[in-house]
Amino acid sequence: MTFSLAEVEAKQKVKVVSLGSANSIFRKKLLAMGLTPGIEIDITRKAPLGGPLELYLRGFSLSLRRNEALGIRVELLDSVG
Template sequence: MTLKDMAVGETGIVAGFAEGGRPYRKKLLSMGLTPGTEFSITRVAPMGDPVEIKLRGFKLSLRRGEAETVQVELR
């Protein structure tokens, strides 16, 4: 499952990154989305882009392309 597929209020753990996600991987890692990090979906825009998540005490907005590269495990 990817972060893009989650709904508001769901909690997950970063499991890794999709094979095609190379361009975003370094950026996402530097923003704190490392494997094992727990996060929750706080908001999704009406058209599905961007997605706002809360992790490590701050909120982060991700575009659809970035969100679909993050593989997650539901909590």
């Protein structure tokens, strides 16, 4: 079962299934930052009230706005530490 990245709770580990309907310019930026289909991501934190998400992937932290995370489809793997 897949979810939007914005729907997943903090302290979860997910695998990117697709970058969904992200526009081509934003999609290219995501790919350049290492957010590619198949990559595993730890959702470190989610800011309250619709704020950004902090992700950990490929050895670095990345923050995304919640509306940017809506188009990214992921599947749950497990909880992070």
